[in-house]
Amino acid sequence: MLVVESLTKRFGGFTAVSNVSFNVDQGEILGLIGPNGSGKSTIFNMLSGTFPPSGGSIRFEGHELAGLAPHRIINRGVGRTFQIPRPFRRLSLFENVALAGYYGQNRHSEAKANESAQRALGIVGLPTDRAATVDGLGAAGLKKLELAKALATGPKLLLADESLGGLDEAEMEQAADMLRRIRDQLGITIIWVEHIMGVLMRVVDRVMVLDHGEKISEGLPAEVAADPRVIEVYLGTDAEATQAAAARR
Numbered sequence: 535m536l537v538v539e540s541l542t543k544r545f546g547g548f549t550a551v552s553n554v555s556f557n558v559d560q561g562e563i564l565g566l567i568g569p570n571g572s573g574k575s576t577i578f579n580m581l582s583g584t585f586p587p588s589g590g591s592i593r594f595e596g597h598e599l600a601g602l603a604p605h606r607i608i609n610r611g612v613g614r615t616f617q618i619p620r621p622f623r624r625l626s627l628f629e630n631v632a633l634a635g636y637y638g639q640n641r642h643s644e645a646k647a648n649e650s651a652q653r654a655l656g657i658v659g660l661p662t663d664r665a666a667t668v669d670g671l672g673a674a675g676l677k678k679l680e681l682a683k684a685l686a687t688g689p690k691l692l693l694a695d696e697s698l699g700g701l702d703e704a705e706m707e708q709a710a711d712m713l714r715r716i717r718d719q720l721g722i723t724i725i726w727v728e729h730i731m732g733v734l735m736r737v738v739d740r741v742m743v744l745d746h747g748e749k750i751s752e753g754l755p756a757e758v759a760a761d762p763r764v765i766e767v768y769l770g771t772d773a774e775a776t777q778a779a780a781a782r783r
């Protein structure tokens with residue numbers, strides 16, 4: 535479904551992503567992990583057209599995406615969440631999601647945008663009541679709103695930049711289960727970016743690990759969790775939790 539070759543991003547003299555190649559198969563959940571600043575969000579920004587790549591290619595269902603504008607990429611069926619949610623506070627919850635749905639269509643229709651918002655809010659378990667506001671959503675609620683906005687664009691491939699920071703353990707597990715349901719029930723392929731490895735390992739089919747913009751490991755969760763290069767990078771963080779989570783699958 536997605537074939538990425540030698541993807542590179544330079545900011546001035548600094549290389550944030552260096553020659554990264556990977557594939558994603560239809561129906562798969564690929565986990566993309568790595569420490570802070572390792573280039574995960576930068577990869578999403580290139581896949582979604584926020585930044586043009588400095589080099590490499592991104593082929594989605596046989597079409598080159600590199601260099602396309604974000605709305606064209608959305609229309610091809612690639613939706614994304616943003617790591618830091620920034621809803622329009624003066625719009626209702628419903629309007630925030632409907633706006634994303636409107637943007638995600640080739641032929642703009644308010645009725646269709648409303649339908650997709652209704653569906654997306656239901657999937658993530660947020661109120662579909664038109665009067666609900668975004669106030670008081672909290673960290674977990676804002677993450678759900680991000681997911682609802684991405685789903686309202688009608689993606690075939692969902693780029694979920696979750697960063698579960700601010701969520702408690704139960705909320706993190708719920709977020710992981712929700713991504714699994716989105717794949718299982720809606721057939722949406724997912725790349726899930728996270729730097730907390732433990733939660734992710736239980737849900738993904740395959741994992742790719744970045745460090746300083748380079749791919750340092752890729753494979754099944756148990757293989758990656760046992761890879762000495764990965765353990766070295768994660769040493770002192772959650773290496774044990776990660777291996778336990780991979781073993782629990």
Ligand SMILES: Nc1ncnc2c1ncn2[C@@H]1O[C@H](COP(=O)(O)OP(=O)(O)OP(=O)(O)O)[C@@H](O)[C@H]1O
Nearest residue numbers: 545550568569570571572573574575576577617729
């Ligand atoms: N627009 C930008 N201009 C300059 N440097 C940038 C820009 N965006 C990202 N970077 C740099 O590129 C590197 C990779 O950043 P990126 O946001 O992709 O990391 P990340 O893996 O998503 O980290 P985190 O886990 O903290 O979200 C960092 O050093 C960051 O400072």
Ligand SMILES: [Mg+2]
Nearest residue numbers: 574575576617
């Ligand atoms: Mg990031």
